[in-house]
Amino acid sequence: QLNFSLVFESAQERGNLMRLAPNIVKPLPFIMPVYEDSPHPLWKICAGMWLYDILGAFHNYKNHKKVSKAMLLQEESALKQERLKGAVLYYDAATDDSRLTLETVLDGVRAGGNAMSRAEVLSARYEKGRLKTLVIRDNMDDSTHEVSTSCVVVASGPWTEQVLARLDALPMGPKLRPTKGAHIVFDRSTLPLAHAVVMSSPIDKRVTFAIPWQGATLIGTTDTDFAGSPDEVFTDKQDVDYLVTTAKHYFPKAELTPDRIKGTWAGLRPLLSAEGLSPSEISREHKVTMDTRGIVAIAGGKLTTYRVMALDAMKKVLQVLGSKKDVGKKAVFRKPLFYGEKLSEPGAIEEVENELSREHGLEKPFAHRLCCAFGSLAKQVVAEAKAKDRSLLTPIIEGLPILRLEAFWAARHEMARTVVDFLCRRTPLFYLDCRKSVEVAKEVARIMGDCLGWGASEIEKQADMVAMLAQRHMAFSR
DSSP: OOOHHHHHHHHHHHHHHHHHOTTTEEEEEEEEEEETTSSSOHHHHHHHHHHHHHHTTTOSSSOOEEEOHHHHHHHOTTSOOTTEEEEEEEEEEEEOHHHHHHHHHHHHHHTTOOOOTTEEEEEEEEETTEEEEEEEEETTTTEEEEEEOSOEEEOOGGGHHHHHHHTTOGGGSOOBOOEEEEEEEEETTTSOOSSEEEEEOTTTOOEEEEEEETTEEEEEOOOEEOOSOTTOOOOOHHHHHHHHHHHHHHOTTSOOOGGGEEEEEEEEEOOBOOTTOOGGGSOOOEEEEEETTTEEEEEEOOGGGHHHHHHHHHHHHHHHHTOOOOOOHHHHHTSOOTTOTTOOSTTHHHHHHHHHHHHHOOOHHHHHHHHHHHGGGHHHHHHHHHHHOGGGGSBSSTTSOOBTHHHHHHHHHSOOOSHHIIIIIIOSHHHHOHHHHHHHHHHHHHHHHHHHTOOHHHHHHHHHHHHHHHHHHTGGGO
16 A cells, blocks of 8 residues: 555654653564565565655664575574575564553543543433433443543444444444454464564465564464454454465474464454455555534554544544644653653663662563563562562463563552453463463462452452453364
């Protein structure tokens, strides 16, 4: 897609996020290998990369460079060698999307907002053509509440049309064409990578990636139309076959078999509806719509530009409210995220890591993980957990650098209300090792239950929920 404005906007925001949230948004080198039978020759890809650098106003982490075959195989020895011509190295960024979302929510609470986890909109009431009240249900205890408001923003992703229907506002909203993206995870020993590798699937020529991720190797993603419920999205056998076939084409000697998969996940892209295009051809631009009764809806877009999307939505909110206030873009866009305070200076994160190792005797992988998860508050997290129970400074799953203290902190300070919350949305443990996550679920429930007041029956219930979810995520293997 030759959408120059979107590429420029994404490059700018990527750079901003690396400065404002350096603990969770980090540069990632990508290698694009080129073979004799590749869709585009090496010279054409290099020309495209110059355009990529220019559109990024040369603000990318580093500009691209051409890589020889010999150098490429020295860096990524598992790559298929036959008919290999060379490669292009370029830089993008990687993030922990769950924690990026969490930090944004925590930032909103710190600014005076009230976040209600597991709250579901049921209906709306209008008076004289204006929104008056929202009726919501707390799905943790099934209680219902009324919230007085004159404006609501529907930022519900693939649930957008469902929520708008409950607000009796479906005609005003954006029309969606959700597409499914599935991912599979292997142990790093199965496919060790120094770079993310761009792959063109031999099945349909779609671009997919093999990415070093959280100490493991991630293969993804697919891009297929999806017509089911957004609540029921899982990686199936067809997804696994597609991703394994694609990866094996590029890494023929790696033992990439379904039985070696450690975890999976799938999600939906809430893309704007477009007729006559394949899923991969649909624009990733976003759209904001407005109902003068007091409803603003936003859909489409991509994670990289989520702050730009929020800014556009807020402009519509002010319009609905009849306010002439400035949204304060400069002040907001320069403010670090919740755990990103005091990390903008070069070497700041490394200094926090060193202090954790020096003051608490933590080995480097654990200190690094704590800095990524908690940024400038990492030392406070460790100190509070240590004062509570020194056993919290031991790993949850042996071999993975995530300590038990993260479950304690998630329950006490990060609004985690279930063990699934913690394993899937506060840490990547469930996706790094699904089966072992089931084994440790009860122990995690005990740690969280100590903060949330759970009894023995609730602890059992929480562990069972993890086991049932694991069956869905690993159903492809049956």
